[in-house]
Amino acid sequence: MASFDQERHNGRIYLSPPDVGQAELMRIQEAFTENWIAPAGPHLDAFENEMCQVLGGGVHAAALNSGTAALHLALKLSGAGPGDEVFCSTFTFVAPANAIRYVGATPVFIDSEEATWNMDPELLARALRERAEDGVLPKAIILVHLYGQGAHLDPILEICREHGVPLIEDAAEALGSTFKGKALGTFGDFGVFSFNGNKIITTSAGGMLVSPDATSVQKARFLASQARDSAPHYEHSEMGFNYRMSNVLAGIGRAQLTTLDQKVAKRRALYDLYREALGDLPGIGFLPEAGKDAPNRWLTCVTIDPGTVGTDVETLRLALEARNIESRPLWKPMHLQPLFAGAECYGGTISENLFQTGLCLPSGSGLTDDEFARVVQSLRTNWS
Numbered sequence: 001m002a003s004f005d006q007e008r009h010n011g012r013i014y015l016s017p018p019d020v021g022q023a024e025l026m027r028i029q030e031a032f033t034e035n036w037i038a039p040a041g042p043h044l045d046a047f048e049n050e051m052c053q054v055l056g057g058g059v060h061a062a063a064l065n066s067g068t069a070a071l072h073l074a075l076k077l078s079g080a081g082p083g084d085e086v087f088c089s090t091f092t093f094v095a096p097a098n099a100i101r102y103v104g105a106t107p108v109f110i111d112s113e114e115a116t117w118n119m120d121p122e123l124l125a126r127a128l129r130e131r132a133e134d135g136v137l138p139k140a141i142i143l144v145h146l147y148g149q150g151a152h153l154d155p156i157l158e159i160c161r162e163h164g165v166p167l168i169e170d171a172a173e174a175l176g177s178t179f180k181g182k183a184l185g186t187f188g189d190f191g192v193f194s195f196n197g198n199k200i201i202t203t204s205a206g207g208m209l210v211s212p213d214a215t216s217v218q219k220a221r222f223l224a225s226q227a228r229d230s231a232p233h234y235e236h237s238e239m240g241f242n243y244r245m246s247n248v249l250a251g252i253g254r255a256q257l258t259t260l261d262q263k264v265a266k267r268r269a270l271y272d273l274y275r276e277a278l279g280d281l282p283g284i285g286f287l288p289e290a291g292k293d294a295p296n297r298w299l300t301c302v303t304i305d306p307g308t309v310g311t312d313v314e315t316l317r318l319a320l321e322a323r324n325i326e327s328r329p330l331w332k333p334m335h336l337q338p339l340f341a342g343a344e345c346y347g348g349t350i351s352e353n354l355f356q357t358g359l360c361l362p363s364g365s366g367l368t369d370d371e372f373a374r375v376v377q378s379l380r381t382n383w384s
């Protein structure tokens with residue numbers, strides 16, 4: 001059951017709209033009643049604690065006003081600054097690459113592997129070997145778990161450990177995904193989550209930085225609150241940021257978190273249903289099934305083999321759009337973005353090819369059976 005008023009949206013089917021209800025409203029009400037409208041408040045601490053529990057323990061958490069802010073602070077805490085390099089998945093949303101620029105560091109992009117669509121461990125190993133030979137290692141590696149699919153973690157963790165380079169997991173799209181039973185975002189030195197409106201759960205805007213290191217998380221809270229030293233007046237010896245999440249939004253987050261399992265179950269079910277309903281189409285591919293993973297299937301993505309199918313991604317997208325259905329090409333790799341023209345990239349053809357041939361389908365946890373049927377029918381009709 002879609003939890004928002006479809007009439008207001010003219011029956012449009014969105015890619016991943018917010019899925020909120022009465023419980024969220026009650027939490028906001030509570031914040032108002034208790035007059036905890038100022039940024040700090042009890043929901044904030046509670047949201048951080050509940051998030052740590054959901055992630056299975058072993059990490060501390062700082063609630064922030066975006067996932068991008070969490071990436072920025074993770075890089076600062078890793079010591080990245082001007083003149084440093086930071087490695088980053090090229091197949092991603094722009095936020096992690098921008099955060100590298102925020103600290104004045106230089107991004108070096110790494111292509112994906114076919115098996116997971118995420119960072120290729122062999123390319124990462126090669127890039128790190130070359131840097132080690134030159135005697136200057138990157139300050140950090142940002143590994144993105146795209147579409148909630150876990151990257152090939154075992155070799156990546158080993159390579160990072162071998163070279164002593166901090167790993168930042170961008171799990172913005174991967175809340176509720178696990179690898180060998182452990183939550184994504186809890187394997188690295190830092191994990192980053194987003195509660196933007198289109199993510200698995202939302203606070204309308206927000207993010208979380210997690211780390212097994214309590215001191216780092218404490219420092220993140222300090223930096224996120226204008227780096228105010230302990231004194232009765234306002235005393236500052238370090239440059240800080242205004243990155244803290246507000247208590248009202250943390251209240252929404254707490255309510256959302258209680259339905260995380262259902263939301264993940266629904267998205268996973270949608271992925272299975274799409275495979276069932278579309279799997280026989282010639283030349284269709286899906287984000288691969290991952291072995292020891294339980295991905296959250298944030299978005300169901302299909303690929304279209306241009307040699308087999310008489311249509312392409314853009315034609316299909318426009319055909320869906322004509323029926324008021326939102327779909328979107330896969331992320332355009334960072335090394336193809338004008339913003340990062342000239343940046344170094346290891347490999348590149350895998351993500352380029354995915355961008356050329358892939359489409360994200362409506363995958364919201366509020367998608368109804370009727371809406372699902374409409375998407376499937378539109379795709380089948382326009383496939384060739």
Ligand SMILES: *Cc1c(COP(=O)(O)O)cnc(C)c1O
Pocket residue numbers: 065066067068069092093095096144170172173193194195196205206207
């Ligand atoms: C959404 C997203 C972010 C940024 O999160 P915001 O909360 O929107 O700042 C970072 N990385 C990836 C891969 C994302 O999808």
